[in-house]
Amino acid sequence: MITVYFAATNHDWDEFAEDLQNEFAAAGLEANLTRDADPALVDYIVYAPTGWLKDFSPFTRLKGVHSLWAGVEKIVGNETLQVPLARMVDxxxxxxxxxxxxxxxxxxxxxxxxxxxxxxxxxxxxxxxxxxxxxxxxxxxxxxxxxxxxxxxxxxxxxxxxxxxxxxxxxxxxxxxxxxxxxxxxxxxxxxxxxxxxxxxxxxxxxxxxxxxxxxxxxxxxxxxxxxxxxxxxxxxxxxxxxxxxxxxxxxxxxxxxxxxxxxxxxxxTPHIASDTRPSSAAKLVADNFRRAEAGKPMLHTVDRSAGY
Missing domain, CATH: 3.40.50.720 (NAD(P)-binding Rossmann-like Domain)
Structure with a gap:
């Protein structure tokens, strides 16, 4: 069983939670998707910059972070994040x-x-x-x-x-x-x-x-x-x-x-609507990336910190 911490807004939770849970199951992952967990027990984080999470250092067991956004300029320079970060390219x-x-x-x-x-x-x-x-x-x-x-x-x-x-x-x-x-x-x-x-x-x-x-x-x-x-x-x-x-x-x-x-x-x-993250397709990528990480493979679309994206 892996623990997946959802670090985004209440609106994002309402939009994504069901699709994520369904896709975790379809990928064969036994996953506890939660917004309330002991940081020391968290394996993966689903993240959006609009959420509250800024300090990743308490997450001592963390293996990877998956952003719900394509842009990562608001997180790529965060020195407390020391694990692979995947951006959304679904x-x-x-x-x-x-x-x-x-x-x-x-x-x-x-x-x-x-x-x-x-x-x-x-x-x-x-x-x-x-x-x-x-x-x-x-x-x-x-x-x-x-x-x-x-x-x-x-x-x-x-x-x-x-x-x-x-x-x-x-x-x-x-x-x-x-x-x-x-x-x-x-x-x-x-x-x-x-x-x-x-x-x-x-x-x-x-x-x-x-x-x-x-x-x-x-x-x-x-x-x-x-x-x-x-x-x-x-x-x-x-x-x-x-x-x-x-x-x-x-x-x-x-x-x-x-x-x-x-x-x-x-x-x-136009009001930032060129292409929004769609829960159904985004959840497939998140689940696939966490499945890959659990199998010892690199996540897709990981960020190159030195390049900034």
Whole structure:
């Protein structure tokens, strides 16, 4: 019998507990899933940054921690956590992100905002290029970025991807490093940000990098709010160099009511819904990872502390 401590909110417990218990049983794990346990008897922790747990040192028998979030910037630097940490990269999160990104890329590509009969009944014909003639840049080629790149390539878009470390994705031009970033930006008629939040990626879209995008480029950020210098983006939108930005994540959430993004005519705000953790699919991954750990195998999607993700 293993003891699994659930360190998240009451809402998370209501959402995840039943699915976790069912998946533990399906994986052949005899597991006591609890929110009330002696830390010295806990084998694994299911964790969310919104919970109360900050100090992992009392959990002396701990073998692994599984986050319910894809982002780990709020835990990766916690020095009290000395066991493997797995982040959430399940099929529900992946498919949800693909659908969100493909939907908004197609919105920009097809010009959906302009291709509506105006109230004066003016018949304004606009024929967009084919996807094969549209370049899309994806900044970040981790599990989610790679999946989005493959989906867009399957629709015949010219896809360029950039990451800190060199990647290889069939049909996608994969770039890395500072020079690669410049080339990726210069190719980005539509830019999708799917980078993790690290000191190196904060403000990766700033005044200098935004200026390297083609005039009239569109931006989609379902990654992390601090990837964008907000003042620089607003200035680029006001000048017309950037045509539109769809933003799902922000430095402060919920986005404050007086933030300029709300009223800007060239900004679409979505409330951090690009791809949420879905209990049914997330529970399968958690159960599989704890089963692997019990069998002496490494958990999937473990975090590289030195890289920050």
């Amino acid at each position: 099929y529900g999160l992946r498919e949800g992100m693909i659908e969100y990104c493909v939907g908004y890329v197609l919105r920009y590509h097809l010009g959906m905002d302009r291709d509506v009969l105006r109230k004066d009944a003016h018949w304004d014909i606009h024929i967009p290029p084919l996807a094969r003639d549209r370049s899309v840049t994806i900044l970040g080629l981790g599990a989610l970025g790679a999946a989005v790149a493959e989906a867009l390539k399957a629709l015949n878009f010219q896809v360029t991807g950039w990451s800190r470390r060199q990647k290889d994705i069939v049909g996608v031009q994969c770039l890395a490093g500072d020079e690669g970033l410049d080339s990726a930006l210069e190719a980005g008629e539509i830019v999708v940000l799917l980078l993790p939040q690290t000191p190196e990626t904060n403000n990766i879209l700033n005044a200098e990098s935004l200026a390297k995008l083609p005039s009239g480029a569109c931006i989609l950020n379902p990654g992390r709010g601090p990837l964008i210098d907000d003042d620089a983006l607003l200035a680029a939108l006001d000048s017309g160099h950037i045509a539109h930005a769809t933003l799902d994540v922000f430095r402060v959430e919920p986005l404050p009511a007086d933030h300029p993004y709300w009223a800007h005519p060239s900004v679409t705000v």
